Amino acid sequence: MTTLNVNVHYVTRVEGHGDIVVDVKNGQIKECRFEVVEAPRFFEAFVRGRPYYELSHITSRICGDSAITSRF
Amino acid sequence: MTSNGKPKVAFFDFACCEGCQLTVVDSLQTHLDLLEAVEIVQFREAISDRGEDYQIAFIEGSCTRQADEERLRKIRAQASVVVALGACAHTACVNALKNLHPLEDVRRWVYGDQAEWYDTYEARPISAVIEVDAIIPGCPIDREEFIRVVKALLLGKKPPLPDYPVCVECKLKENVCMFHIGKFCMGPVTRAGCGAICPTYGDGCEGCRGFIPAPNENAMKDVLADAGLTVEAIMARFTMFNTYLVSARKADGEERR
Amino acid sequence: MKLMILDKSALAPMVNALRADYRVVGPQARGPQFAFDVITDPAQLRLDYNTTILPPKKVLQPQYERLLSFNRREYQVTPIIEATPTVLVGVHTCDLHAFLLLDQAFSREYPDAHYLERRRQTVIISLECLEPCDEYSFCRSMGTLTSDTGYDLHLTDLGTAYAVHVATETGRQILSRYATVREATEADVRQLNEVLSAKWPRFTYRLDFDAAELPALLGAAYDHPLWEELGERCLACGSCTNVCPTCYCFNVFDEVDMQLVAGERWRCWDSCQLDEFARVAGGENFRKARSARQRHRFMRKGKYLYEKFGELGCVGCGRCIRACVAKISILEGFNAIHQSA
Numbered sequence: 001m002t003t004l005n006v007n008v009h010y011v012t013r014v015e016g017h018g019d020i021v022v023d024v025k026n027g028q029i030k031e032c033r034f035e036v037v038e039a040p041r042f043f044e045a046f047v048r049g050r051p052y053y054e055l056s057h058i059t060s061r062i063c064g065d066s067a068i069t070s071r072f
Numbered sequence: 073m074t075s076n077g078k079p080k081v082a083f084f085d086f087a088c089c090e091g092c093q094l095t096v097v098d099s100l101q102t103h104l105d106l107l108e109a110v111e112i113v114q115f116r117e118a119i120s121d122r123g124e125d126y127q128i129a130f131i132e133g134s135c136t137r138q139a140d141e142e143r144l145r146k147i148r149a150q151a152s153v154v155v156a157l158g159a160c161a162h163t164a165c166v167n168a169l170k171n172l173h174p175l176e177d178v179r180r181w182v183y184g185d186q187a188e189w190y191d192t193y194e195a196r197p198i199s200a201v202i203e204v205d206a207i208i209p210g211c212p213i214d215r216e217e218f219i220r221v222v223k224a225l226l227l228g229k230k231p232p233l234p235d236y237p238v239c240v241e242c243k244l245k246e247n248v249c250m251f252h253i254g255k256f257c258m259g260p261v262t263r264a265g266c267g268a269i270c271p272t273y274g275d276g277c278e279g280c281r282g283f284i285p286a287p288n289e290n291a292m293k294d295v296l297a298d299a300g301l302t303v304e305a306i307m308a309r310f311t312m313f314n315t316y317l318v319s320a321r322k323a324d325g326e327e328r329r
Numbered sequence: 330m331k332l333m334i335l336d337k338s339a340l341a342p343m344v345n346a347l348r349a350d351y352r353v354v355g356p357q358a359r360g361p362q363f364a365f366d367v368i369t370d371p372a373q374l375r376l377d378y379n380t381t382i383l384p385p386k387k388v389l390q391p392q393y394e395r396l397l398s399f400n401r402r403e404y405q406v407t408p409i410i411e412a413t414p415t416v417l418v419g420v421h422t423c424d425l426h427a428f429l430l431l432d433q434a435f436s437r438e439y440p441d442a443h444y445l446e447r448r449r450q451t452v453i454i455s456l457e458c459l460e461p462c463d464e465y466s467f468c469r470s471m472g473t474l475t476s477d478t479g480y481d482l483h484l485t486d487l488g489t490a491y492a493v494h495v496a497t498e499t500g501r502q503i504l505s506r507y508a509t510v511r512e513a514t515e516a517d518v519r520q521l522n523e524v525l526s527a528k529w530p531r532f533t534y535r536l537d538f539d540a541a542e543l544p545a546l547l548g549a550a551y552d553h554p555l556w557e558e559l560g561e562r563c564l565a566c567g568s569c570t571n572v573c574p575t576c577y578c579f580n581v582f583d584e585v586d587m588q589l590v591a592g593e594r595w596r597c598w599d600s601c602q603l604d605e606f607a608r609v610a611g612g613e614n615f616r617k618a619r620s621a622r623q624r625h626r627f628m629r630k631g632k633y634l635y636e637k638f639g640e641l642g643c644v645g646c647g648r649c650i651r652a653c654v655a656k657i658s659i660l661e662g663f664n665a666i667h668q669s670a
Contacts, residue, residue, distance in 0.1 A: 012120040015090045039087035039136045040190050045181040046169035051308050057278060058312065061166045064159075064211045065091030105587040219587075227589055232582075236603045239566035243652070244392040244598060246383045248360040249568075251654045260564040260654060286604055288564050288619065295564070295654045 002027050010037075015063075079226070082114035082126035083157075084147055086133030086140050087167055087195065092158030092213045093117045093132050099215035106219070109226060126150060128225060132157040134164040134195045141201050148202040153225060156197065156204045157218075159211035159313060163282045166211075167195035168315035196316060206231040209263055209281035211313065217265050234264040237284050238277050242268035250276045256299055258309055261287035280313045289321070331495040332513040332521070335484070339509045340491070341371035346507040347416050351452070354388055355418035356381055368418075376419050376484075379462040380646060384574035385424050388417050389431060389447050393597045396443065396581070400591045409593070412446040416503070420455040423468045423644040425479040427574030428453070433638045434577050452499055455480040459528045465647030467535030467660050473644045474532055475525075485521060492521045535660055538667045540641060543631040550666045551624070559662070560620025562655045567600030569626065569649035569657070575634065575642050576600070601625050627662055 004024035017038040023031035060070035113123025129151035159165035171194045179187040224231040238259035250257035257276035353368040356378040363378040395409045435444040481500030484491040570576040580599040585592035607616035634642030
């Protein structure tokens with residue numbers, strides 16, 4: 001029976017950091033995890049206390065490339 | 073260098089959205105010949121290769137964890153040229169807004185009981201940790217500016233970085249000034265290079281490219297106050313993208329006439 | 330100089346006829362302001378404009394312009410002169426005076442082939458101002474409220490028609506080929522004279538003194554406290570010089586292809602108000618302070634250009650005053666220096 005240990009230390013060709021961990025023992029999946037190892041930016045916390053008209057401009061930087069379309 | 077004489081290039085990211093790297097990928101639409109001029113050995117967002125032998129490192133993202141410093145120093149030790157790619161790496165961008173709050177509170181607010189899973193310290197530009205040779209400002213970067221910087225590096229020249237404010241590009245486009253139509257704009261103190269894209273489309277500059285080398289902060293505040301902004305609103309304009317720079321300037325007591 | 334009459338209803342057909350052979354550039358609405366731009370429909374032409382954001386200088390010295398192309402492998406350099414036959418319509422007399430100064434700047438010492446070729450291919454149809462264009466202009470003080478030179482044709486609004494002064498052979502040909510006009514009658518001449526003499530009182534002098542005193546006044550004001558005061562308010566954004574009809578400084582840069590073999594040399598407007606304008610090889614910046622840069626601007630406009638070209642560098646158009654978000658006024662500055670002298 002298959003015993004497998006997959007440890008993808010960061011997935012490529014995607015936006016965002018993620019690792020994949022798969023642990024297979026005797027054909028049985030014991031563990032299968034997608035780990036998000038990205039440094040958090042804390043948007044929910046730092047928008048507190050900002051002027052309301054800024055919020056769409058700041059939160060659209062969750063993905064800055066599409067900042068303008070996100071604003072709408 | 074590779075045997076074909078092309079410099080080897082790698083891309084890295086820290087706390088950011090990775091949109092500037094996406095802009096790099098996007099720039100290939102109009103500058104496919106970029107791939108003939110350099111060899112990309114590592115670019116997690118775009119390729120699967122993980123080459124560790126590179127001369128030029130483009131780094132996107134802010135440093136927000138003690139643990140990131142070691143990775144940054146490793147990149148610095150390998151690369152002959154380090155380029156800060158985009159506002160997060162250049163100024164810490166909006167990431168530094170969290171520096172205005174107690175960090176423990178920031179972690180709890182977002183992650184509750186799991187707060188201790190998420191290590192963080194005050195967000196900072198990569199230049200606060202390692203020496204940086206060139207900067208491509210902006211949130212996101214301008215792809216033409218990225219190409220210009222690459223060409224300058226290939227020519228062995230100092231990459232161009234506009235040292236004049238957005239107003240210059242805005243005036244040369246003959247835009248109606250934001251202040252003349254009751255809007256607010258950080259253009260007079262913000263580094264140009266974006267082609268004044270926000271004012272061109274009717275929105276005041278937010279300062280995402282950081283300040284010019286010697287911004288007249290006091291005069292800018294007077295102008296914003298004249299335009300009807302409260303002290304709080306003026307500070308918000310200054311800190312939206314430039315919290316780190318504002319704090320650093322305050323610490324330096326920098327002021328030039 | 331010959332005087333003709335162009336009925337207002339004949340203006341649009343004239344513009345359309347000109348468009349067949351020329352690029353026609355004239356004032357158009359831009360938001361709440363105006364800008365010189367290529368006319369694609371005669372309805373865009375707004376001869377009732379107050380003033381434009383940028384002066385029509387941009388037609389003769391574009392903001393960005395290619396100078397030459399080069400190839401490093403073939404050691405080849407080819408000049409690029411971008412000029413199109415152009416009719417520039419609706420130029421106010423302040424800007425005409427500025428053209429006369431630019432002509433000197435670009436033809437003396439180092440004749441500039443790019444500027445001069447565009448100048449050669451540009452027909453100028455100017456417009457007499459009958460009312461102050463806005464609160465900032467002080468053209469009468471600077472002697473630019475009228476001009477008897479610098480144009481091919483000059484229009485004066487007579488209500489239902491324009492009086493057209495024909496100043497050059499080019500102007501005469503333009504009228505005969507593209508416009509339906511008639512010769513002015515004695516009554517027309519009388520009406521024109523009335524309109525012209527009635528306009529002067531509407532323009533109040535804004536300078537507290539005779540502009541001819543400016544060079545001497547500024548000569549004695551090098552250490553005036555005004556400069557420090559302006560330096561504190563100035564944002565060094567360069568807007569004042571970028572909108573100035575007589576500023577002609579430029580920067581030069583190269584754009585190369587990705588193979589680093591071929592490319593183009595460009596120039597673009599530059600400004601003495603910017604931090605790095607006066608930085609020279611070796612790193613020294615000899616006008617580091619904003620106060621020194623503002624002083625330099627005042628000196629250029631009121632003294633240096635006069636010494637060089639015999640004309641004041643300020644034509645009183647008021648654009649720099651309007652453009653300055655820090656509300657720095659060259660007029661108030663000149664008056665302040667006069668007052669303390």
